[in-house]
Amino acid sequence: MIEFMDKNKIMGLTQREVKERQAQGLVNDFTASASTSTWQIVKRNVFTLFNALNFVIALALAFVQAWSNLVFFAVICFNAFSGIVTELRAKHMVDKLNLMTKEKVKTIRDGQEVALDPEELVLGDVIRLSAGEQIPSDARVLEGFAEVNEAMLTGESDLVQKEVDALLLSGSFLASGAVLARVHHVGAENYASKLMLEAKTVKPINSRIMKSLDKLAGFTGKIIIPFGLALLLEALMLKGLPLKSSVVNSSTALLGMLPKGIALLTITSLLTAVIKLGLKKVLVQEMYSVETLARVDMLCLDKTGTITQGKMQVEAVLPLTETYGEETIASILTSYIYHSEDKNPTAQAIRQRFVGEVAYPMLSNLPFSSDRKWGAMELEGLGTVFLGAPEMLLDSEVPEAREALERGSRVLVLALSHEKLDHHKPQKPSDIQALALLEILDPIREGAAETLDYLRSQEVGLKIISGDNPVTVSSIAQKAGFADYQSYVDCSKITDEELIAMAEETAIFGRVSPHQKKLIIQTLKKVGHTTAMTGDGVNDILALREADCSIVMAEGDPATRQIANLVLLNSDFNDVPEILFEGRRVVNNIAHIAPIFLIKTIYSFLLAVICIASVLLGRSEWILIFPFIPIQITMIDQFVEGFPPFVLTFERNIKPVEPNFLRRSMLRALPSALMVVFRRSFCENIWSESRLV
Template sequence: MKKQETAAKTTAQIFRDNICTLFNLLNLLIAISLIVVHAWSNLFFILVVAMNTIIGIAQELKAKRLIEKLTLLSQPNACVERNGEALSIPIAEVQEQDILLLESGNQICADAVVTSGGIEVNESLLTGESDAIFKKEGDSLLSGSSVISGTCKAQVLRVGSDSYASKLTKEAKKTKAMHSELVGSMRKVTRLTSFCIVPLGILLFLQALLFRDSSLYDAVVGTSAGLLGMLPKGLYLLISISLAAGIITLSKKNVLVQDFYSLENLAHVDVLCLDKTGTLTEGKMQVENAVLFPETDKALFQEWIGNFLTHTQDNNATFQAMHGYFSGMDTLSVTEQIPFSSERKWSAVTFSGVGTFVVGAPEKLCPDTTLPELLEYQRTGKRVLLAGITRQTVQKDQPLPAVQLLAMIVLTDPLRANAARTIADFQREGVSVKLISGDNPVTASAIAQQAGILHGERWVDMRVIDESEIDAAAQQYTVFGRVTPQQKRQLIQAFHRQKHTVAMTGDGVNDLLALKEADCSISVGQGSDAARQTAQLVLLDSDFAVLKDVLLEGRRVVHNVTRSAGVFFIKTLYSVLLCAICLLTNTPFPFVPIQITLVDLIIEGYPSFFLSFLPDSRPVRTRFLPEAIRRAAPNSIAIGVCFLFYLLLHVMGLFSLSGEQTQANALLFLLIGTVGLLGVFKMCQPFTKIKAFFAVTSAAGFYAAIALCLWLQDHLLHLDILHLAVPTSTTLLFFVLLAILAVLTEQILSRTVFRRKETAGAAAFQIDESGDT
């Protein structure tokens, strides 16, 4: 038996992604430089980097184990025939030469050849085209395609890399590149930092040696501190931990997360597209009534529909409901049958000497007639099929000929529990809900209104909409009926062109193209094999209400990481700024690595890590990198202004150049810590008890750590831990003055140049879609 693969990272990938990073390489090179000059006390940052890496690996491994457990629940079995007996076995146990028993909704798990029967398949996961392809005896079946209609037996040709894992997790997802604004932004930061760090490091080092006649020790230590300050070391860890924590939380609610970054994508969603049957409704069809037309002979109808149900290959929820209502018969000889498909919207069986019995959508069986009683049923949200008979030839790729109508078959499909409440929750969160269904638009609109979808009365029959009108329809309507699989994808694309972030829920083969096109794709555990394996998120319990939890987890990750990045980037920006000023003024970088490490630990790491788990359900209206820089830039510039003021004091003879155990170093170190803490307090707004606790303890921890190190240096260990001089009263006075200058500068910049600007488009869409709310 082969081990089932999952969409989660492998253990090797987790170790590689956490260890083999550019940031770790730069940290290692800096550590080697410090080892060369025996700057042992300044190597503490390596322990911090190692601790970050270990925590990140442990959290991802925990998430991986949960994903694997849930994947076992989600993975479909294959039905095979061995020794004349039908068996349901795990897909990993399918062997070459096995006979697959395939029916509508199945995912084809291995390359095979049809040996008997006939099916229509959808190869959209492989080709991107949704057209149904008929496969008869002798035709090849490709792993990764899906059965739309019909039944057949097929002999397996190839397994292994061509079966389940390869075709589903690779083919279904390789056509859509991983999209993560957080990771993409961090890659930009990494590239920019790498671009700056090498030339700045070389210039700082050479300047110290050649222009200031510094010792090799001082040149290496000063340069290393400047370069370490540029690296937001814990931010990658924070993103990974936040996402992994979200995955762990959702896994406990039986939500299978098959794409690590889908939580983040869902946080940005402002349009949620729902399929009706099986997603918004339970998919548990029941025949409520069969209304015969006046000319219909009841006995003949019972015989015809009984034989139809006995011989049809269809087995979806609608036909299962009819099997439960009508009695099967086997009194007529079948000459041909055409199974149901979402494109045709009808099914037919031809009986010798009788004609062709057809069951399907009303607009297919009587396209030119509107039946008043049928509309009444549809307006109450019920599905209505027509049954009829014709003696003319019926072809599956041609419109139906004239059909004598025999009966209306009325079916009910109840809303999922909590569906209305969940939709109301989404709409309160500023998410516009759209219903996209292959069902009749009147029926779909009635269901939408029952579920509380805002503007659910705005429906359109997509049969009358051509491709050039898709964009206008997407903007004008809420309910879209009689939608083809291709049109579902086109609607998603239209929302994208209107600058919306779209989530799509679906449970059938006809939803595959739309699921792949959406920013975040969601399926239910009761959905088809193909839909479950294509979706980024699978609600294993088919509990629609848990979807709100997924949205809130995504928002928590994005908001908390963005706020924390505003603190991390303060050090990155002021390090680059101070390095540039030092180069231009031939001034040594004012700090040493151990001092930068203390800032990393207490000001950046401690509050950010714990606050990242706090809930935050606000809609995401900003982009990560611009918002993080907007938050950090005022503080960084304030430090730059104060550093220039310090240089002026140096020129006036009030302070010497900064270095180990100097008053200038003590002054500036207290200053960057204080301005960094100002960023922490900004991150914690609006204050709650827990946020206030971490803000206060960060501040207390920073100043207490300085006091403790100085006390240990003078009274106990006599170790120069921070390489910091005890500040004099004069130094403390100037520190207070510079701190006031920094606060004023930060406030002026925050309220003017870096004032927050709301995203007008998102706000306008929310107002338009939510009416008076």
């Protein structure tokens, strides 16, 4: 353990102490790297069983100089290249994620103040922070007082009061005040570092279609080598064909079994959807998320900026005393907000409403605190003005305040006292007098009710996850036409175990921490839901990364945009159904067309079985050779299975996606495959024999 010096002697660390800590690795140098390297991505997409089988077939054809039959290998290369590009883009998005700035930090060492880069700090360094600066490392306050904005980390929009011994979280900002603080954590132990490390996990590609094809390729991979050898030996030894013809015929059978065409169709269809959505101001940062969103059956919404516009505005000012009229109250609010350093959304709404001549000079100021739920300011010639939550400033409930809360508004009371403002022990004065109520509303987004109603009609479950008061969220949800607005819980009052038990049945979650948001998503996934999450703040990052599909608004935090699957460039929640339509159209059309591709896989397998079985009949004239060559299979891939079905992918088909993609496709392909087998193995042989007769 490192012993800190007496905090009454704030001289900072000596150079010797700094070097000791550097030698022990107690330095604030940390890079949260993604778990997947570029080489791992390349290896995962190139060195697959599917590619290996195609490569061996290509080598065999090259060995016998059957160059015209190697066209198929271009498709394999394109599939691998597309997979690499898609995963590298996802990795690049995650690698860019950074919650910390690179500004110099005022640090006290050997009694002198020096400016250091954040990564040069060591455990125990004393740093000086003032309003507007970001906290570079977790630290405990030694001297001073400050109001800290932790919204980026916790989602709490109100400022948090920090006094001596309070912990300052890295990544947050000082909104007012100044402090001396001692670095408490460095590097990976910092709060922001842990958050980034958890968020910087490159998720594997989530495509059920590709997983189904991998299963099919895995099955064919197990049988393809013995089948290939059997067909080659049959052609060479029993039919006496030349080596080149034998290799070409056996390679054709193997190529026909591998479903490379449908993989190409899937990639090109998804790329087309990405382009179409881009034209509609939806940025798709991960191609396969289009397919995932099509399968979503549970959408978790962040209230602010999704159901509401995310733009607070003062809806009404209600005077509570005849002594101060509307004009006087407006003058007091104008002076208060002009002098105030508060920058939370509520203060910004008041600042937009009350603009004009400042009648009262400021003598002293106490910023708003989420702990107290109020702020105060001493104005010359008036007294001490308080602005905050009615339940924290008034002894009795104001009926008008309760009514406003039930309407989904945020309510503040403007109050006055003639007592002096005590900055060291802020407390509610005994002579406080309520002057007016302010009703502040975040308007419902236009079209939100219709969007929610439509999503429900499309069998998509809805949940609202918010850091706000659950009663307020419930009222807003009711206004937006949310059916289950009465099903809500205050997550600040329950344990993780209780939250897990309530996750599926409860519709609205209020006072939710970033950890709880992630836990809700995890629980919903465990019970079988395909989840999507909307958000806009850093406090949403963990839940966004956990969700199967993440959607953020362009107006959201840059760090959140960097890791999202989809970014709504218009910041309009009403675009979500259009994304859902596009995803369903692509997936349903691929499912509709897939049997065309699987016909070849099935008949190639059955014909290979028949060719091998014909050897057992004992007569050389009955021995069948595989009836196609590779170039024919490639032409079938391109001109029968390729271009015509690709045109069909543009068909509008927005019904809910059905499960069991591979099973349904195989059953639909089987009858046509059997007809091909019957014609090629029986009808043509009978016709040939009849001609000989």
